[in-house]
Amino acid sequence: MWRVVYTGQRPQKENIALDRIMLDLRAEGKIPSTIRFLQFKPECVLIGFHQAVEQEVRLEYTQREGIEVGRRITGGGAIYFDETQIGWEVIGNLEELGSISYEELTRKICTGVAKGLQKLGIKAEFRPRNDIEVEGRKISGTGGVFEGKFFLYQGTVLMDFNVERMLKSLQIPVEKLTSKGIKSAEDRVEWVKRLLGYIPQKEKIFEAILEGLEEELGIETQWGELTEEERKLLEEREEYFGSEEWIYHVKKAPQGEEMLFGIYRCLGGTFRVSTKVDGSVLQQIIINGDFFVKPQRLIYDLEAYLKHTPIQDVERRVREFFSSREWEGLNLSVEDFVEAVLFPLRKVEGLELGMEKKRLNNIIASIGGGLIENLASAKVMLLPYCAKPRWCDYRHLDDCGECGGCTVGDAYRLAYQKGMIPITITSFELLRDTLLWCAQEGYTYVGHCCYEFYEKRYEIFRKASEIGAKGVLFDIVGTTCYSLGVEEEERAYHGEFTVELDLMKEELYMSMEMKEDVEGSHTRKEQSFTLSPYFEDFKPSYYKIPKAVPTPQEDRTRTSMQKEVFRGEATIGEKTVPYREALELLARCIRESERPTLVIGPLLFWDFGEVELQDKAIKLRELIEKVGRFNVKVLPDYRPKLKKYDPAVEMDPPNPHHAVLHGRHDLTLLVGVHCYRTDFVIRLLKKHTDTKIATLCGLYGHPEAHLSTSFTDAQKLEDLIKLL
Structure with missing residues (x-):
């Protein structure tokens, strides 16, 4: 007979102390196998056993808001508990359940809890590795710890959840802190009140979960109380589990020139490794992160086993370690540990390039291959816009004037000298598309970012490497947006970060010495431009013509990326249609629209001397005259409007929705906007406005718009005019 207890709302130190006490007493045979229900008061953030507080928690926020921070005895990632959430725990002996594996135990317990939630009318199901979800949305995260054949497995049920407070408490990517990010996070989790419209009495929750566990585990239960010994031990131990000694016993690796750092992620979790x-x-290795292993001291034993190992023998020693002992990891393999340990050690190859040991951590990672191998084959150089001066007309362009005023100009010249393609990354979307392009073309890249960016965007680099994009990433110099707080992170995500950073110039030059100069390749091709005579009257009076603007070449060099979205001549919603059908619908929408707006992008606002674009500009002007009611807004470049601007005549590139909301436009037509920027505009307009979006694209179209035509030339504009 299994005991069931509800220990009430308690501070995190008491709940964690009880976890340890109950697991120990069960292993000693002093208490029966137990199902425990619990709650937390006050609210708290709990990190996993192998995690470091400083890497997982926004301490400035939790301290300001009075949110406690604690450490679980189980592995896994950091979680936020408010006072409404219900925790559940299963503490028992594996032999009672048939001596099953860690993964099978996870499946059975999670399935049991899911069955219980189903009894409340919630369509819950187990999702590997260790979540319970409702139609793809997480309602319960779980994890456990083993002591020999004894285990404690625990999870939560989200009752009424404050997603924004959770996101601000944890060290997560900044876009999740924006209104869009919060909405996105809300779409990925679920809670009882949103599903049922009310919060059932906790006793009903307990009863349902118990029934599900009884069915799945084949056990019988009865309600009971904590024993006197449990209560006594709680009084003795609770202070320890609230102490810095316990909460901070896993340290963030010391910063210094002696340690080499690396981060590795896999299906089983995240490893942060310092060597x-x-x-x-x-000589020494420190491993922490978000993962589940048993026995719990496995990581400490591995760290000790690898001390004083020649680097050439490290992989063999890791494999020996795991082959010589019994262990289990949730969705982890020996290969994962090998990769995690070797990740920072690959930086040692930098010594062969002449780098000083103390500067090796300026190499963030070599992805998809060895350092020297990747550098030798590098074809693309990725450069961050934030390393260009604020006053530079090229700061928000995929280009550089090479004036000598910053390290980016030096990098452009070096790239041309080595026959490489330099690209300035001005947005997250552009980075994503560029990595995809590198994979499709078989190009290896050399990139520059900060460690914080790499940690939080690791997934995009990993996915790109899986489809063929190898690369090397170097750190950058200066105060990054991540060190300036949430607000600056958000500004950077939208392309509005104003601090100037520098590239690691010395490391970059050393790394490129192995590549031969390519004669003549350093000659930069200029593309001149003037204001198009057909749109001079739409130029805002305050607008100062810059030295450089986004050119047609920015789109043409990425056609392989844009082909990914190509679905045919035109799209209406999710339907592919002939372009004539799309133009007929667009003509009808224009006629019926009360406040139609036309956005003219750089490709047509400027005259680049290309006949095809000039002809298109002529027809676009005719379209404007034909309709007569267009509110014309220009988007002449993609620099943020850091000073005042008039949303009646111009769009702010990071905030295109402001102009549409200002005019209350029910139809927005985009023409002459670069494809990567068009995707960004569509996303923001769909998020913040109700406007219908149409794009007359010169390349492969934009299926995310409500209506889009592909390869729109002057003739197709003429066809649209005739339909009006």
């Missing part, structure tokens, strides 16, 4: 290397010998 101390002396010559060709690994």
